[in-house]
Amino acid sequence: MNNDQVSSGTWFFIGVTICLASLQYKLGTLSSPGSGFLPFLSGLAIGFFSIVGFIHATIRKNRGEVWASFLKAVRWEKALIVLISLFAYGLLLELIGFFLCTLLFIGFLLRVVVPQRWLLVTGGSLLITVASYIVFEVLLKARMPKGFLGF
Known part of the structure; x- marks a missing residue:
């Protein structure tokens, strides 16, 4: 076939x-x-x-x-890293808050999973976090977890 x-x-x-x-x-x-x-x-x-x-x-x-099989081409270590980081994101979201948790999560993905320069990692993760905060908190008025820092 x-x-x-x-x-x-x-x-x-x-x-x-x-x-x-x-x-x-x-x-x-x-x-x-x-x-x-x-x-x-x-x-x-x-x-x-x-x-x-x-x-x-x-x-x-x-x-x-x-x-x-398409599974031969899959980079299992990266898939496992993403899965573990998503699990950690879900666990830490209430504790450290949406903004900081998302910033660290996106920064981790940009630096570890798809290695980028530090300038792109910091700028990209900050831009994505601010944009998602604006979409969810401001436009959709969804209450996101504040965390221990209050933001």
Whole structure:
């Protein structure tokens, strides 16, 4: 099997899953559609086009790349670092507050996960933290944790 056949099979499975999930809701009729009508049609369309893609991938002369696991290219150590830092961010958010925790978290990601110069790390993390503070605290009026420093 080549990559196109594998991806078409995956999309077919997704389409069937959408169709089955939409059957839990009322489908209705064409003149009076129910809440499950549009998801059901979307699942049918996904399934149909995945079948067309599978047939096309099967009969074409150029076979394409042979399927290979994409997990070989994943940098597991960086993914683990990001996962651990997200966990630490969630634990420390209430304790040290949104602003300081986000500043340290973004700075850590910019310096350790995607190594950048210190000027970019400090400027970028400060800019991202201030922008997210403005979006959540000022514009959306969401109360963010203040922490022990009060900000």
